[in-house]
Amino acid sequence: MSKLKMPSGELRVATAGIDLIDEALISQQVIPTSTHWRPPSEPGLASILSNIALSSAVRVANQAALERLTSARPHLIGITTALEAVGLETGCFLHAGPPIQWQNTSGPLRGALIGAALLEGVADSPEDAMGKFERGEFHMEPCHHRGAVGPMAGVVSSSMPMSIIEDSVTGRRAYCTLNEGLGKVLRYGAYSTEVLERLRWIEKVLAPVLHETIYASEPIDLYAMVGEALQMGDECHNRNRAGTSLFLRAIGPLLIESKHASSTVAECFRFITGNDHFFLNLMMPAAKVAADAARNIPGSTMIVAMARNGTEFGIQLSGTGDEWFTGPCGVPQGLLFPGFTAEDANPDIGDSTITETVGVGGFAMASAPAIVKFVGGTSDLALDSSRRMYDITIGEHPLFRLPALDFRGTPVGIDAALVVRRNQLPVVNTGIAGREAGVGQVGAGLVDPPVKCFVDAVARFAELNKTLIQSA
């Protein structure tokens, strides 16, 4: 054994892993350079993860997937019905998240399905609707399977208006309903008369006015608005005040020139300006069309969908086709509205995690310190949330930049293998739905996805790509 030499000169220490070592060093006046390393989530996958990390084929595939994800330029080109948009017949219902059976649905999804059945006139009462869903008389399918996305319950039925988002690069399209506003709304599982009347007004009044306005306009460049909104305090998932403002600025002159009665058009403007989340339902399909462009690249471990049905959280990888990998939904932690307690909160629900999938939402939290107030956090937590996401992403977004991080591109392209290897879950911002059908929104906050879905996805990827990753 050679004699131990003490270091001479200035002591510089790099650390990896638990904070204890950092703290011990700092107490001795040595400031370490620390990294975020943690042991993998699943020790059993260690050699697989190592092979994936070393595989140049995976690296090339992930770069290709990222390139497609970030080069999309989604534009709003019009409004149509779900029947026209995605061929949704009466008696068929889309919902958020991975596939689910009626028996397993949580309160808010159940409430929204009941409301949609009443809206379409295929049920006479909530009890009638429940009976028909139970007996399998209605068809249920994820939004994601029809090129669509839906916030919270994400329920879509045949007559509902949907925005048409077209990627000008690929010509691909995606769809989403129009945002209904806050409080008691279908997407949070409320289905009272007031809720259904608002949905009918959206169909009969708002949708035609908006469609003609958008049709009279050049296609509306949504990613330009997202890029700008990130400079204006939005993270484009749980805060959309700037996005909604920019959208209203874009369509304002066209609304003024609308052929509809000015009192009707003013009512539409007031509806949109009264709801700072209006832009979320435009951003989500914009994100969907970008994520879909990155699907089906063999050898890619990049996530192309993350979605929750209120019971299970599911993800899809570019390199594993249409297969869903799922785990149980967590309950979001955050700010509950007055009169509600943690008991009232439903597990995580909605397709809105498509925003995190394309590099905004929780990943862009550094742009929106107002969001961390929900969880009693500080502006440092906002910065740190974004910074940690660079550890699990493939690159930085060329259009979406974070002013508070000196205009660095947002972390984008979640690599499921990195999530497991670095044991670092994606940060998700979300609204919180009431647990009971019919209650509506009870708060907003942050939630951790289940580790299981990432572990399962990586295991399946490795199984499908044995040759590819063993040749590394």
Add this chain to the structure above:
Amino acid sequence: MSKLKMPSGELRVATAGIDLIDEALISQQVIPTSTHWRPPSEPGLASILSNIALSSAVRVANQAALERLTSARPHLIGITTALEAVGLETGCFLHAGPPIQWQNTSGPLRGALIGAALLEGVADSPEDAMGKFERGEFHMEPCHHRGAVGPMAGVVSSSMPMSIIEDSVTGRRAYCTLNEGLGKVLRYGAYSTEVLERLRWIEKVLAPVLHETIYASEPIDLYAMVGEALQMGDECHNRNRAGTSLFLRAIGPLLIESKHASSTVAECFRFITGNDHFFLNLMMPAAKVAADAARNIPGSTMIVAMARNGTEFGIQLSGTGDEWFTGPCGVPQGLLFPGFTAEDANPDIGDSTITETVGVGGFAMASAPAIVKFVGGTSDLALDSSRRMYDITIGEHPLFRLPALDFRGTPVGIDAALVVRRNQLPVVNTGIAGREAGVGQVGAGLVDPPVKCFVDAVARFAELNKTLIQSA
């Protein structure tokens, strides 16, 4: 001499002043708690500054001034002409900054005065206008003397439309012209046919449409918009994208319901949405009405006006009446538009420093990291600019909050005595005008006010308040 004892236990050091000491400590692994102390700007005033600092009468007066400054609630209530608003007759011209003679005016102020004389039809040509100004045939007066403010050259003539801003707390009013847009515009000293035609369009088309729209509305709460804009990346002086967006959201429905032809109203909406600084000309008189509420409080060293005429930078204190204290204007450092060099930049000009006077602009830079990009700075510089301003201000604004500083109120109520004692100048954001008359805007950046005006103001305050500060 007693024996020197070495400290035992953990070493904790507090430092004040130059960075050298901090650096020496850090190199020895001791992290000091450092303060911003610097020696006073004017050693001759040391005992006066000390007396002012110790005077409870000054402290009470400054608290009263701050209370008035921060409790104003300015509302936009309509548009009128300069003749109606401030009694400005033909042949009379208002300008930015402290009083100035024609002979001493810089290019952009000269250009704007020429343009206004041509607009009013009291001169046939630029030469004719210059001759008449030179011979004293026209009356020139600061905007501030008529309860008004003007960005850049700040030139106002009789027929120009002005917004009417009313403080709902005191009933006091202030006025400002409507923002003309970017590029070649009167306020930057341009006076070509295009500039004058736009001013005529503003008078004949925009002003009547806006007046009727605002008149049909509840008074528009501008400070609510400022508070919100600070959460959306504006600092409300050099960046007004959010403010302009929020203003358009507020008036959008009323514009749609306007009785004017929809093509005309749409043209007005397009004009406003095409100019992200439109809100600046509403924020400035809002700030003016708040600052005016804090005037004439005996014993207060708080600044109630900071303004530049392109030659001199001037300030007024609450406790020294209408007297101006001036020093030479600096040349702003920042980003110059393509084709211009530092040679083309005019010294600092405009009343827009009224924004810093009420706690936004440079003081709210932490909200707008995009601004520091003009000077090649980082987001840390943005945070630090706001932080340093707490050293020279009397309090924190109850309505204006900085998300990046965990929603701390902006530093507000500049104490001229603190500026001199702490040798810390107010941070000023500004547009940069071309030096030659007729050129227009050439850039945007930051500028230091001259120390002299603060030193002179404090000396004069001390002279007027001998008894007050000696009884300390």
